[in-house]
Amino acid sequence: METDHYFYVLLCKDDTFYGGYTTDPKRRLKEHNSGTGAKYTRLPSRLPAEMIHVEKFNSRSEATKAEYAFKKLTRKHKIAYLKEREAKWCQ
Numbered sequence: 001m002e003t004d005h006y007f008y009v010l011l012c013k014d015d016t017f018y019g020g021y022t023t024d025p026k027r028r029l030k031e032h033n034s035g036t037g038a039k040y041t042r043l044p045s046r047l048p049a050e051m052i053h054v055e056k057f058n059s060r061s062e063a064t065k066a067e068y069a070f071k072k073l074t075r076k077h078k079i080a081y082l083k084e085r086e087a088k089w090c091q
Helices: 025-034 060-072 075-084
Strands: 005-011 017-022 050-057
Touching: 005 025, 005 060, 017 025, 017 060, 017 075, 025 050, 050 060
Parallel strands: none
Antiparallel strands: 005 017, 005 050
């Protein structure tokens, strides 16, 4: 069985973005919102977080490259990236 690989973006309560990698977006969002996700999203000021964008890739390598590239962008460019891909938050 092949595993799906995802790059996702969260919109945190403090209006910041968090990009990550997972094989199960629903489970990962629950982890973030329960405080057991990434260190970044554990702060109460960032929760709850909403998953506003998910991209599916064929390999972990492709998904983590997308995550890395997103994290390097400025906020202005992250917003443009999300708008281009019609992220839930932008609609």
